[in-house]
Amino acid sequence: MTDISPQTAAGKVLLHFAMSLDGFVAGPGHSMDFLSRATNRPGLVQEYVETTGAILAGRAGFDSAIGDSRPYGGAWQGPIFVLTHHPEDAMPTPDITFLSCPVQEAVGIALEAAGGKNVEVFSPTIGRQLLQLGLVDELDLHVVPVLLGDGIRLYDAPGGEPVHLRRDDAEPTRTVSLRYRPDGGAPDCAGG
């Protein structure tokens, strides 16, 4: 059973994240442990392997997560661009291009390299900048059943204006109802 239609390749700029219910895409210290109990809808990885033409990431994501590993467990291959103000001290990596340019230029370079497929933005910081510039076509989010309470937010813009979104279905402004129960129980009380 799936709750949404499969991803399509259409030269889109996508923010694609697994996110905790309270809006974090990584825990403190860039921890991704919150994904360990999560399951994906069937075929999700294959959808993204087929529809992604290029990836645009930020330097923190490269240093903490991408490094030697590759998206989708190595099943996807293609150009990866990493935006940084300091390309000179990045670990040289053969298939990764470090960019130091305005974010709109970086996304243009990634779109060109994607050859008509989608550009996936793997950075909430870059995603925020692109949203504020009106350069995001879609947010594709997978809500993981966990509350983190701390970490890196999907959209961190204190004092900023709300960014209104439309759901990709027949009722674009309808709220989504989610019902959960705590899984794991309360910690034992110490002492008597």
Ligand SMILES: NC(=O)c1ccc[n+]([C@@H]2O[C@H](COP(=O)([O-])OP(=O)(O)OC[C@H]3O[C@@H](n4cnc5c(N)ncnc54)[C@H](OP(=O)(O)O)[C@@H]3O)[C@@H](O)[C@H]2O)c1
């Ligand atoms: N849950 C998920 O599905 C998912 C997916 C992808 C990533 N993530 C996580 O997201 C986290 C990274 O996100 P983040 O937003 O904190 O960091 P980030 O965007 O990866 O890195 C921030 C850095 O990117 C560079 N940067 C950003 N905008 C720039 C610009 N306009 N010009 C030049 N350089 C720019 C800067 O690097 P310099 O300081 O070098 O200048 C900045 O310090 C990681 O923990 C990663 O694992 C989660």
